[in-house]
């Protein structure tokens with residue numbers, strides 16, 4: 412039955428009538444498609460849109476990206492999370508300029524060899540920008556296909572992704588591989604949705620979907636449970652001197668490398684610890700006020716924070732060499748601060764990343 416059903420024809424017909432108008436679908440510029448695909452990893456379409464538009468305004472070509480200043484790049488990415496994605500983009504842009512004359516290569520293996528481009532992204536760029544016959548299997552596509560075929564393989568395994576990629580090739584149309592891959596992604600994002608009930612009555616495959624027919628929607632896809640996140644405690648200091656606030660640059664390795672933060676310690680400090688910390692930093696007489704709790708969830712770690720606001724005077728300020736004292740407006744303009752510190756930005760009246768676009772963080776971890 413399924414063999415004879417025109418899977419790709421019905422999917423493309425549905426896509427032609429239902430595809431969303433998205434900024435990276437305006438044309439087939441490989442640079443735009445590449446940037447959008449990297450932004451869309453782990454982040455939902457609605458959250459990506461304003462970042463994408465801003466990125467294209469500031470860095471319209473691969474040459475601009477290849478030479479962008481790191482802080483500027485991080486500022487453009489501020490709030491999107493997974494900052495290595497942006498660092499890898501710059502490295503790959505330099506390779507594209509140096510080795511490929513500023514053009515993304517129209518070749519799957521060459522795309523795959525660029526920093527930050529894995530099988531999914533090489534497939535997406537290759538098919539959408541260059542009409543190459545290659546699969547692009549992301550979390551959306553895995554959900555759609557495991558339900559279509561009633562397949563209970565673990566979708567977090569590479570083996571499953573590769574097997575699904577091979578099966579997709581069996582019904583990929585020769586003339587529209589880019590639209591076909593986007594249609595699969597679109598079906599997963601808008602109909603065969605990740606959270607909540609899928610809209611099966613709007614699906615072009617409702618008559619052939621095994622999960623729908625056999626009532627297996629709730630059981631598929633199968634994902635092995637992830638390890639519990641490690642909890643880390645932090646004490647965050649908002650050191651205020653006149654109108655300026657202390658910030659500190661994180662080291663260039665590890666989580667949030669190279670971004671700016673409010674000074675903090677990796678433990679929950681009680682009143683006694685705070686007193687000691689203040690003395691160590693020559694601020695024993697400074698006034699301290701509680702700034703409340705904060706929490707931020709990364710993919711593998713959770714930060715539980717407690718904050719203190721401290722009024723520092725001119726003399727004490729000299730003793731804190733590792734910190735920069737910067738006006739909040741300048742922080743907002745020029746210093747990338749990760750959304751992890753969002754709980755404390757109200758105290759100094761700055762907006763970070765997604766807050767600037769009036770949105771809640773919307774990471775969509777598909778594993």
Ligand code: ADE
Pocket residue numbers: 433448451456535549593596597600
């Ligand atoms: N998610 C990943 N790639 C996408 C694309 N090209 N369009 C919409 N959503 C996507």
